[in-house]
Amino acid sequence: MAAKNSDATMTRSGYERLTAELVHLRTERRAEVARQLEEARSFGDLSENAEYAAAKEEQAKLEARILQLEMQLSKAKVVDEGTLDTSKVALGLAVTLEDVTPSSSHGVSVYKVVGSEEADPKTSSISQKSPIGQAILGKVVGDEVKVKTPKGVRVLKVIDISLAKG
Numbered sequence: 180m181a182a183k184n185s186d187a188t189m190t191r192s193g194y195e196r197l198t199a200e201l202v203h204l205r206t207e208r209r210a211e212v213a214r215q216l217e218e219a220r221s222f223g224d225l226s227e228n229a230e231y232a233a234a235k236e237e238q239a240k241l242e243a244r245i246l247q248l249e250m251q252l253s254k255a256k257v258v259d260e261g262t263l264d265t266s267k268v269a270l271g272l273a274v275t276l277e278d279v280t281p282s283s284s285h286g287v288s289v290y291k292v293v294g295s296e297e298a299d300p301k302t303s304s305i306s307q308k309s310p311i312g313q314a315i316l317g318k319v320v321g322d323e324v325k326v327k328t329p330k331g332v333r334v335l336k337v338i339d340i341s342l343a344k345g
Contacts, residue, residue, distance in 0.1 A: 187254040188307075189294030190271045190343075194257045197296065201248040204241060212238045251296060265340045268292060268315045270307050275339035276315070279323065283333065291343040292316070311335065 189197075212234065219231035258271040268274050275289045290305045292315070298306035305312045314324040315337060323336045 187251055187294070188256045188258060188270055189297055190258055190260060190291075193294055193297035194252070194255055197248055197252055197255075201245065201252065204245050204248070208241055212241055260342060263342060265342060266319060268318045268337065268340055270294065270316075271343060273339075273341045273343040274315060274337060275341075276311075276335045277338050278333055279336045280332070280334045287338065 215234040216231070216238065219228055219234045222228050222230055225231050258269075260271040263269060263271050265272060270292050273289055273291050275287060277287045278284075288303065290303050290311070292307055292312055293304045295306045295308050298304055298309065307313070307316060310326050310328060314326045315322075315335070318324060318337050320337050320340060323334055326333050326335060
């Protein structure tokens with residue numbers, strides 16, 4: 180399974196999260212799957228054993244994810260967030276955007292620009308490869324960008340650029 184993104188730039192927190200996931204998968208999760216396989220083997224004939232087939236499929240998914248993480252982490256370029264220049268939007272920074280689209284309610288949102296593997300809408304972390312992420316990279320406070328989104332074209336204005344928290 181190939182990595183989703185050949186550009187392996189990520190934040191320190193993203194690198195640490197992926198490393199923790201890899202450790203968990205290699206230790207606890209592998210042990211769980213091994214127990215499932217052993218239990219399924221005890222049910223007898225493997226050719227007609229649905230539990231064994233399911234456990235083998237789970238093992239294949241687990242090993243594929245481990246390989247993907249190992250590849251990503253081996254190629255990772257970690258951004259030192261403490262030395263980032265906040266004069267323009269870059270990976271690792273927090274960006275405050277105002278939606279100034281004529282038909283919008285002019286909402287303000289704060290996003291952290293992160294690597295593709297770190298993106299998480301629940302934490303307002305957007306990928307540098309997303310439409311908004313691509314549009315705002317390199318922009319400065321006061322710049323406006325037009326972004327094609329699933330809800331239509333939006334006009335976003337950069338209000339603030341700062342070091343991200345967490």
